[in-house]
Amino acid sequence: MITKRKVLNFINSKNYKPMLQKELYKALGLKNKTEKKELRKILNDLLYEGKLFKDSKGRYKPISKNMVIGTIEFTRNGTMAFVWTESGEEIAIPAEKAGRAIHKDKVIVEIEGKWYDIPEGRVIKIIDHGLKKVVGTFQPIGRAAFLIPDDPKIQYDFYIPIEFFNNAKPGQKVVGKILKYPTPTKNPVAKIVEVLGYADDPATDFPTVIVKHDINISFPNEVMQEASKIPDKVFSRDIKNRKDFRNELVVTIDGPDAKDFDDAVSVKKLKNGNYLLGVHIADVSHYVKEDSFLDKEAFKRGTSIYLIDRVIPMLPFKLSHGICSLVQGEDRLVMSLTMEINKDGKVVDFEVTKGVIRSNRRLVYDDVNALFEGKEEAIKKIGDLRKELLLMKELKDILRKARKERGAILDIEGGEVKIILDEKGHAVDIIPRKRGEAEVIIEEFMIKANETIAEIFHHLDLPFVYRVHEQPDPDTIIQLKNYLAALGIEFKVPKKIQPKVLQTLLEKTEGHPLRGSIEKLLVRSMKRAIYSATNIGHFGLASYAYTHFTSPIRRYPDLIVHRLIKKFLTDNKKISKKQLKKLNEKLSKVAIHSSKRERIADEAEWDYIALKKIDYISNHIGEVFDVVVTSVTKFGMFVEIIDKNISGLIHVSTLDDYFLYDPEKSILIGQHTGKVYKIGDKLRAKVVNANKTRMQIDFEISEA
Known part of the structure; x- marks a missing residue:
């Protein structure tokens, strides 16, 4: 009998020479049709799994040690791509080495050298195409047309034969189903399967x-059926073996538009002068059982997605807005962490337990x-509630001082704005979003809870999912230094970058007109925080152990952390070495997938x-605004x-002189007038164009 293992062992053997089918x-x-059919299926499975590949002549070859398999993602300018493997490894691919791969393809890469501090490779085989549909603008040309993708990471325009127009009109946003992928001589081909409307219609956004x-x-039927069987209220049988916090003053504090409440807090002052902080998190894991349809769909989604005026939830509303939401006046099951905190902000005692609460008030x-x-x-x-809220503020100040x-790094506001939409979805106003004391209270309490849970697992050396944040690359910090130098701000780069250095920088630039841009560049200079089964600490928070425990309604890693707490801390289940190894492997996959979904x-x-x-x-074309120059390039500002x-x-062609770019000083110099434009300049500029298809806004300098 032919088996997958037998085929793989044969192809990986030392004496094997690449063969045709x-x-x-x-x-x-193999002589009979049944065996040959089975081999074809096995070969196709092994090709898809990336255990082997076919060369240009159709011969089957094993994956060698210098080859990896992953998903390719192009940069917006198309000059580079990066392949991400399932284990989280990153390989740089210059555009000329990407072959005919397009964004999101699953590919085999041959490692050829180094690109800075990561491997560089060449795409040698496309295993599977990740993109099946593409969204963009419909542009007819004669008796044919092209679909111009919205996503600049997709480097091809898609040819649309006349029979596949589907009544699309010039300039409309459309969805194309990909029929053929690019070849050395031809563009990819697609057919229009949906017309979304015109780009200026907010309904297309x-x-x-x-x-x-x-x-x-939408959720699959089996997920909704499973959710429908979950009760709408907490029964007395659910409360057994849980600590009862229903007589405690527990509140939720959220934004006015919040619909799902997954964290509630309580604070008391103890006789010894310490504070007792209770952080109560919705016990989603009680309802979402491991390997259930709900669990598999939550894993697939990884996170809820928030889009200004709507949410695409990780869990059906029956859970996220219902039984798992810590609504005022209703009994709810929680995972509770109570921490005794001294006047220096240190946790001197704690308890992790399954609990039940009844939120006293839904605060805004x-x-x-x-x-x-x-x-x-x-x-x-x-x-x-004034007394209790002032006590929360008092504890917040202590925790924040200790973190500082x-x-x-404390002071990154992120330049967040609130976009006000009308009933049709048009943006009618944009206002800065400022954090007040209440937002910081919840932030500090959640950070302390996440750190405490992570530290418990770190010290016990148990399998876990951490939230980690690596140190920034020196090259990116040098870019930040150069940017600040262009603004006239001196920033000394120490040999070892500590978050305290960056916090001092933020304090130094308080009130600067380009504070928002400095913050953005600072964020870009740091690596993304990700999930990992291995703890390397969190640079930005200066935490040696950190996790996400506080939002299991909307983040899958938090749900996993709750299960781990039950397994190892509250239920004390025995687990063998074999099970531990299997669990570690699973957590590694969960961390990598969750990081991708978050991105x-x-x-x-x-x-x-x-x-x-x-x-x-x-709606403001022709109007003049006060602007600040945030970046200078050879083609404009x-x-x-x-x-x-x-x-x-502001394109250089619109300026009233011939300007040359000085890359060292990052300035534009007028050849006749001597006029200099630099980062930080305040200008008056008129809006002349806004294009949703190209995602671009154009200004011109105005004397008005």
Whole structure:
């Protein structure tokens, strides 16, 4: 009998020479049709699994030691691509070495050298095409047409034969199903399967983002059926063996638009002067059982996605807005962490337990902030909780001071804005989003809870999912130094970068007109925080162990952490060495997949915000704004309307002189006038164009 193992062992053997399919029939002694059919299936499976590959002549070859398999992702400018393996390894691929691979293809890469500090390779085989659909603009040319992708990472335009127009009109946003992928001489081919509408119609923004990032907005039937069987309330049988916090003053504090409440808090002052902080998190794992349909779908999604005016949840609303949401006045099952914290912000004692709470009040950030400011309306509304809220503020100050002293980065606001939409989805205003004391209270309490849980698992050396953040690369810090130098800000780069250095920099630039741009560059200079089964600490928070424990309704790693807490801390289940090894392997896969899904969610959110910003500025064409130069290039200047966080380009061709670019000083110099444009310059600029298809806003300098 022919088996997958037998075939793989044969192809990986020392004496094997690459063979065609018919040669393998003979070499393996296969004579009847059934055996040959089984071999074809095995070979196809092994090809898809990346255990072997076919060369250009159709011969089957083993994967050698200097080859890896992963998903290719191109950069926006198309000059580079990066392949990510299932184990999280990253390989750089210069565009000329990508072959005919397109964004999201599963490929085999041969390692050829180094690109900075990571391997560099060449694509030698496309195993599978990740993109099945593409969203873009329909552009007819004669009796044919092209679909111009919205995503600049897709380097090809798609040819649309006339029979596949599907009544699309010039300039409309469309969804194309890919029929043929690129060849050395031909563009890829697609057929229009959906017409979304015109780009300036806000109704096209949502489906554009959904198709571009291949996001599922509905749940499979089996998931919804499973969710329908979950009860709407907590029964007495659910409360057995749980600590009862229902007589404690427990509250939730969230934004006014929040629908799912997965964290609640309580604070007491103890007789010894210490604080007892309770962080109670929705016990989602009680309802979402391991390997259930709900669990598999939650893993697949990885995270909820928030798009200004809507949410694509990780779990059905029955759970996320219902039984798992810590709504006011209702009994809810929780995982509770109570921490005794001293006046130096250190946890001197803790307890992790399964619990039950009844939220006393659903508080809103704005109301709590108004109470702290002494506003009469807020005092009338929530004044009965003033004592408890002031105690929370007191503890927040202690925790924040302790984090600052150990060197954590505290002051990154991120230039966040709130986009106001009308009933049709048009952006009618953009206002800065500021954090008040209430937001910082919840942030500090959640950070302390996440650190405490991570430290427990780290000290016990148990399998776990950490939230890790590597130190920044020296090269990116040098770029930050050069940027600051162009602004006239001196920044000494020490041999070893500590987060405290960057925090000092943020304090130094407080009130600077380009503070938002400095923050953005600082964030870009640091690596992305990711999930990992191995603890390497969290640079930005200056934490030696950190995790995500506090949002299991909307993040899959948090749900996994809850299961691990039950397995090792509250239920004390015995686990063999073999099971431990298997669990570690599973957690590694969960961490890598969750990091990928988080990245997709972030990109979808950024794209949706960018579309709404362009929609907003489209209604202000011809208007003049105060802008600040955030970057200078040989082709012009990028400027930003600071209070709107809207960026665009002043192209060098629109300037009233011939300008040369000085790359060392990062300035543009007028050859006749001697006029110099540099980073940090404040200008008056007129909006002249806003294009959703190219995701670009153009300005011109105005004397008005």
